[in-house]
Amino acid sequence: MLYLTVALDAMGGDFGPRVTVPAAVQALSHFPELKVSLVGDQSQIAHQLSLLGCKPNSRLSIVHSDRVISNSEKPSLALRHSVGTSMGITVDLVANGKADACVSAGNTGALMALSRFRLKLLPGIDRPALVSALPTASGKKTWMLDLGANVSSDADSLFQFAVMGAALAEEHLGRPPRVAILNIGAEEIKGNDLVKRCAEMLNQTQAVNYIGYIESNQLLLDVADVIVSDGFVGNVCLKACEGTAQLFIDKLKDRFLASSIKGWIARKLFSDLFTELKTLNPDQYNGASLLGLRGIVIKSHGRADVSACVNAISEAVHEIKRQVPSRISDRLEAVLLERHY
């Protein structure tokens, strides 16, 4: 069997090995072709494994590291002091070809800086982008990028985000995805120079199925498969959706968990509604991809629980199988060819 290897930063995130180790064990049972390298404190990892009645084996190895990049460390500093840290070693396993992908729930800025420095960008890409799937009312997913890998972008970068997002979404959907630009209005005259210039570029390419502007009140309505914006806007927009969804869910939870007769009735009759609404919180998915690199890097939520961490590992497996970085390269090449002829 041809194994796929995922390097997992076992120390990253709010819960470290308590979450990452059980997640690795679960993922191994889901994917018979998977191997996991758990990177972090040997004794802590071994202890968590023993609690599950497991130990290292041919599919589950431990790579020891006794240092961790803290969540408060500046990316530039983290980069300088990354040697020997669990995140540094995790990314290096991909850079050295010893793993096919890596997953970390650690410091996002540090992960981006390290990935970019160690893995390098794909040819034709100026900036990496953070992409994640959002739930929609129809039950389908929409991919949104950039979610904050960059605090500002030019039109060329935005165009590259569109190409990368389209490549990723197509590997999930199996058809050319509908690509839209996030804007403050749907009409052509609306928006700032950045979105207008990017729209012009997308209108001129055959490599992306560009469908126009989308407003942010349409994000969760399955109007587009890929939504492109600069990292500041994308991050703010995603968190606005998450915050509003969480507020509504919390209000409902108050009723559902009430010890009153009303609470009892709510739990009996409407638990499916509650479950459905929870699936509409963009926060529910886990496993944002850092696209544009010569390697697969998945960012897991800092507060991800075991099943969320398994999702992040699954996304890594999916991207290895579908060879997402190569698909992005192919598509970029198609765009370049188009421009030359």
Added chain:
Amino acid sequence: MLYLTVALDAMGGDFGPRVTVPAAVQALSHFPELKVSLVGDQSQIAHQLSLLGCKPNSRLSIVHSDRVISNSEKPSLALRHSVGTSMGITVDLVANGKADACVSAGNTGALMALSRFRLKLLPGIDRPALVSALPTASGKKTWMLDLGANVSSDADSLFQFAVMGAALAEEHLGRPPRVAILNIGAEEIKGNDLVKRCAEMLNQTQAVNYIGYIESNQLLLDVADVIVSDGFVGNVCLKACEGTAQLFIDKLKDRFLASSIKGWIARKLFSDLFTELKTLNPDQYNGASLLGLRGIVIKSHGRADVSACVNAISEAVHEIKRQVPSRISDRLEAVLLERHY
């Protein structure tokens, strides 16, 4: 009695006189000191008044106009062809001192262009800003600006937005409001140059109670009284909240309006919850103010119903009574003095 006069663009919005005329009549009964000038087609307005058993009187006048600025018209074109339109005349009534404030539910871009051209900016203001109140989980309001009067801004403008928003919020709250900048992280190192430069300026002034950065998942949690961002980000962020809230409300509505026994129980037991959740949709308020002008201009939603239109008129009355443009000028002067000494 010293009357306050509001000019109301009777033709603006999706429903025109069918909404604006009953709203004017209701507002007159709420505010004994109010006079309203209804600007638009004389016969249509008179007809709507007759349906309510009313006619023009000393507090309710009609200013005839037989032209309307369409919703699809570009602001620059609308500006050129504004003479004689209901919106043009409405704004002119303020410019000529015949009204103390104006309200329109028409073309937003045209209203901004016209207001700026006819009323002029306050000294010290480079750009006007659109501000609106958002609901919060605690039941209090948070004011957010700019919501899209500008598609891009520099740090000076963002700083002026903070000063203007603080002046407006203080007139509502009666205490110095907490002012925050919308950013992609709460830590000082986060964000783009724009928010960092604005934060520096706000840290140096005594005229604004600046409390730091806020992330967009905190928007509806009453963490700040005034939230400042550039118009593109503010617009996207507000619509993201509105879209998510609407999606959740629609899902609940499906259950509440179902003709099943479950629907009946839901209506009996949880109608207060449904009402509470509806009040958490930022879309519920009406009456966004265009700040920074030498006059009071209130933008009503295009699809505002009668009670929403009454809210917009009420906001105009409030701003006249509290002399909001003067309060903004005072505060700007304090900032300038601070810099000189």
